[in-house]
Amino acid sequence: MERRILVINPNRDRACTAGIAAAVAPFARPGHARFDTIALEEGPPAIASWRDWFSVALPLCAAVQAEAADAYVIACVSDPGIDAVREVTDRPVLGPFRAAVLAAMARADRFGVIAFVEASKARQRRVLLSLGVEGRMAGTEALNLPMTALTDPEAPRAALVRAGRRLVEAGSGAVVLGCAGMAGHQTFLEKELGVPVIEPCAAAAAQALLAIA
Template structure:
């Protein structure tokens, strides 16, 4: 089985960290390839970044010429998943909804611990669209930017402090609210005594399950293939499969 994991930003080091977490979760016989958009924001923090990132991720997948059986979208609360589901003919699993769905199996209410407070609105909207917002007790920011997560000690301290707030607000399960937080689940779970769901790992396991069950996106209604029409993409790059004429170029793999 071949899974493509798309980073939502252009920071290659973060793609590599996400891929390490995805490969650790993947079962025997599953290969994981990471894709980094060739353009877009270096980190996604806010509505503008998110919409720009969505276009870049779609462009990257549109022009990627490798074979794959499923797509994991590794941007927590970011836009684009619905467009990608129209675009590709394999299961598409977003880490936001994957983590929330698994969290709902582990407790009555879950809390999301994320980066900056400004991301709360996007995450809440994403959870609502996925149909799991009613089980979310709270979304708590750590005050750290996405690119600050490389400071391990600072990240751990900030995450534990925010996780305590989430627990005190009624969360029975915690969700890592950024793909760059992959790897924190064991540390925080041990300290707080709560299950902690990593969205990257959750998405990989759900993607494997869908492929093994022979299931993919329904084409009845909402996720029907895009209407045939002229679409103008980035100037000067090659056309890719699936979304009408237009240029583009794949991001580098990992």
């Protein structure tokens, strides 16, 4: 029986949702598991502030209760609403940042994070503290670009390279893309930096497959 993994973008940006769908598509296993990607239509344009982060918890719970699936991925790289959603379903609920950090530590002793905005750093630090791995992070760099720029095929690439190089110079043996809007730049940036670049939605997709195995 084919299992369904529902990937929910908690913002309403269509280009971001398309990028997430493309990132998880290679992990589909016809006849075994499929990935359906949706956006939270009542969500903010991006998860840029704590207010955005908290605002999506209840809508995410409602979306999960309305959409039956064998596993859920909350496709924002500050992992909003994870604990709340786990209260309304007995299915696995995965956060991309948690998944990406685990993938990065499997590849290198220390990792760096390219954050969406400065405010993202505090939310991601909270996740690192909960995992007990804050000491493994060599550094974090915020791009401070709008979502529309991140999802453009070319616009953010110079900024991504600059941020990534600073992280490598700081000792990062792997780099985590700290926003789902960066998904389309993973291959390019990995070639530029010469270290593994972890795309969090892909990392969460891989974990989801293991969770339903």
